Amino acid sequence: MSRDSLSPRSRLVHDALRDAGIPGEIVTLPDAAATAALAAAALGVEVGAIANSLVFWSDGGPLLVMTSGAHRVDTAALAERLGRTSIVRASAEQVREATGQVIGGVAPTGHPAPLPTVVDEALAEFAEIWAAGGTPHTVFPLTFDDLVRLTDGQVAAVD
Template identity: 40%
Template sequence: MAGKKSSKVRVQEAIDALGLESEVVTMPDTTRTAEDAAAACGCAVDQIVKSLIFERHDNQHLVLLLIAGSNRADMDLAAKVIGSTLDRADPKKVRSETGFAIGGVAPVGHLCPMEVYIDPHLLTFETVWAAAGAPNAVFMVEPQALMKATDAKPLSVG
C-alpha cells in the first residue's frame, strides 16, 4: 500500500485546498470523545465539533451532521430539514465511502461528496475544534469558515 496517504495528511490537504487557516495538531492523549477533546484543546465541550455520519433512509446516501460537543443530534428535526429520516450508517460503509473510521471522522477530506448540516450552536463561538482523521488529531477553525467550506446548511427550521 505504498503511497497511501494517512487520514491526517488527507485532512490537512483538504484544509489547505479549502483555504481554511488551520493546522492538524496531534495531541498526546486521545480526543475520541468530546470531553477528551475539550480537555486536550483547552476549550469548552461545546466548542468541539462532533462529525456524525448517518445514512438517508430514502436513498442510502451518507449525510454528515456537525454537532456541538454536548448536544445530541435531534433526529426528528434532522428529518424535517433533510427531507428523509436518517439511519445509523454501517461503519464499513462509512470507512469505504469517507475514508475515515467512526470515531475519527473529520468534517473535511472525505473521499466522497455528501450533504452537510451544522448545529447553529457551533456558530456562536469564535473558534471550534474538529477531528482530523485520527483518535488524537484535531484542528481549530472558525465555525463560519467551516460552514462555508463544507457548504453546510444550518440544522434548524424557521
C-alpha cells in the same frame, strides 16, 4: 505539525484545508480524543466548541452532521426539518466507506467524495471550534463560517 509528519488520512485533511484557504494546523493529541468530552479536556475548551462529525444514513446515502459536542442529534426532528424520510446512525463500515476515516476521527473534509452536510447552528456561538483531523488523535481549529464553507453545509438546529 508539518504535513509530512501526519498520517495519510490527516494529510488528506490538511491538503483539503489548504485548498479551502483555512490556515488551522492539525494538532496531534497524546491520547485519543474520540469523544467531544475527551477532545475538550485535551484542548482546554468548552465541550460545545467541539464540532463532532457524525455520519448517518439517510434516504439511501451518507449524511454528515457536524454537531456541537454539547448536543445530541434528534434524528427524527432533523429528518423532518430536512424533508428526509429517515436518518439513522451509519454502521462503522458505512462510515469508513463514505469518509475513508474511522469513527472517532472523522474530519469534516478529506473524504473520497463530498458528503451532504448539516452544520449545527449552535457552533456559531464560538469564535473558534475544533474538529477531528482524520484520526482519533488529531484535531484542528477553524471558525464556524469556515466549517460551513469547507463542507458546503446546510446550517440547522440538530437537537
